Amino acid sequence: MSNDRTREISVVVVGGSYAGAAAAKQLAGLSKKYPGLKVTLVDKRTHYFHAVGFPKALVDASYAEKAFLPFENFFAESSGHEFVNEGLAAVVDEHHIELGDGRRVYYDYLVLATGGQAPGPIGVAGRTKDEGVAEIRALREGLEGASSVLVVGGGPVGVEVAGFVAAAYPAKDVTLVHSRDRLLPEQFRIGISNGAVEKLSSLGVKVVLSEKVEIPADFAFASNVGPRVLRGVHSGKEYASDVQILAVGFRVDAEYLAPLEAAVGAPLRTEGAGAIRVRPTLQIDADALPHIFVPGDANSLPGSTKFGFKAEMQGGTAAANIRRLIESGFDAAFKARPDAPAPAVGAWTDYVDLILVPIGPSLGVAQALKVALGGSALGNLLVSQLKAKDFMLGLRRGYYPRPKKAKRD
Ligand SMILES: Cc1cc2nc3c(=O)[nH]c(=O)nc-3n(C[C@H](O)[C@H](O)[C@H](O)COP(=O)(O)OP(=O)(O)OC[C@H]3O[C@@H](n4cnc5c(N)ncnc54)[C@H](O)[C@@H]3O)c2cc1C
Structure with a gap:
């Protein structure tokens, strides 16, 4: 060759x-x-959106602005490489x-x-920073005017969103409904699932396990804000809320x-x-x-x-x-010669066992190297220090440098 x-x-x-x-x-x-x-x-899109920080962006307007980083300067101008929007x-x-x-x-x-x-607004759909910020703001304004919030899905995203909403708006009635009998992904230890239930409950979140709710077919972004009643598929139980946030349906x-x-x-x-x-x-x-x-x-x-x-x-x-x-x-x-044989390449191996789940700014559960920190205060400390502050946004900044002329983006 x-x-x-x-x-x-x-x-x-x-x-x-x-x-x-x-x-x-x-x-x-x-x-x-x-x-x-x-x-x-x-x-x-014109900007990278830091989806990992969505739970914080939802309750913190200034963080939401920072969570969009421009692609414009991804490559140095003289590099010969190109970004195409x-x-x-x-x-x-x-x-x-x-x-x-x-x-x-x-x-x-x-x-x-x-x-x-992910379904909107969790999966921000806006093509520009302004559109994305506006989507998140619309949901935040909905939350501010609501007295009850229903979060559907108890994976990491649902747990984090329920925790941050409950911590930011302690007077609101927050319910988290999950179809399985434990929170968080099954590959992690039960200790962090139980710890998550305990810490969410301490913030006043009502956690309902083994309950699948019917998602209406017209459940578009806009309809997440406004009173709705979702019904349990098997239980027939009704869950009324002013705002519904779907953390399912990837x-x-x-x-x-x-x-x-x-x-x-x-x-x-x-x-x-x-x-x-x-x-x-x-x-x-x-x-x-x-x-x-x-x-x-x-x-x-x-x-x-x-x-x-x-x-x-x-x-x-x-x-x-x-x-x-x-x-x-x-x-x-x-x-x-299009049938030329390709040389050997290497496999990707999934050897990392790590999950950090902030539940509001100062609580959280974690698992690393098979050690689960669920109910412990160490879990709170680790998660609040390593993740909850900026949801690791700082680690992403190096990829998306700001335009040189101090232009606001
Ligand atoms: C709310 C939320 C919270 C999360 N929290 C965490 C967390 O705490 N920790 C963690 O490790 N993971 C978390 N995740 C998961 C993590 O965000 C994803 O695993 C990760 O973003 C996947 O990266 P990706 O590059 O494969 O795709 P994506 O991040 O989905 O990016 C795809 C990119 O492709 C672009 N694109 C898509 N289609 C087209 C097209 N047709 N043409 C041109 N461009 C296109 C998009 O604009 C986007 O920039 C979270 C996800 C969500 C939604």
Whole structure:
């Protein structure tokens, strides 16, 4: 295989959040060795939104403003790499994507890091910072005028949201309904689930387990604010509230793959969930497409991997595998002979066992290295110090530098 270091190489990364930002930054670093390498980062938004900090953004207007970081300066101006603020409309074939404005972009390597969608307003849908801030503000204003709040879903997001709402508005009646018989993901120890119930209760949250409520079909963003009665599917019990916050219903929307599926004659997404099928190397699951990688929430790895820090690690794995392919001259060989065999690349391994769940600014539960800190004061200390203050927003700032001329974004 040819390993001419001056050859033109186009790497396109779609999605600039945890997975995509890590991949794009690492790949851009390769251009010192490969001056012809160009990374194009495509994102439909003007700003990265720090979803991890949503529970704090909901109750703290100044934090909500800070949680949007601009893509504009993702690459240094002189780097030769480019950020394109446009949606991915289609992966047309094994070398082209089409953007929302109709533009076609050629790629030698493609990283699809488009994540998943939580229901609004938890999954902020706004394309610009102003739109995103307005979505969160609308919910906050709804909360301020409400006397009762219903949070549906007792995973980490639901627990954190219920805790922050209860801590910020102690006079409001907050209920958390969860379909399972314990809170938080099942792969973690029962001690943190019990600790979460205890700490939420101490803030006045009513926790209802083993209860699935019916979600009305018209449950759009706007209808989250306003009086509603949701009914328990099995119990028939009615839950009346002034504001409802859904922390369930995560899905992947990768309809842009339909043309590529037609071109290769095989489905590339899982049935139902719509996640993009991947191999342990994070390559898309098709022999003919060894140069397409899918790190992060968009892929078909289990639910236990759907965390920001794991998406970031996967972005690193995708970049490292692309580096291996580039170094072996794979793209040049593939152009000359599309059936050229791809060299071996490495698998991503999920070895990190960590969860930090703040329940309001000063309480929380945690698990690291199989040690669960549920009911303990140490859990409160660890979570409030490591996470609750800024929800690790500081760790993201390095990816998205502010524009130089002190321009407000
Ligand atoms: C409210 C909330 C709280 C969370 N809290 C935590 C936490 O405390 N700790 C933790 O580890 N994880 C947390 N998570 C999970 C974490 O946010 C995700 O696992 C992580 O964001 C996944 O990263 P990603 O890069 O795969 O995708 P995403 O973060 O979903 O990013 C996808 C990117 O792709 C872009 N995009 C999507 N489609 C297109 C398209 N067609 N064209 C162009 N661009 C597109 C989007 O604009 C976005 O920038 C939380 C999630 C939510 C919703």
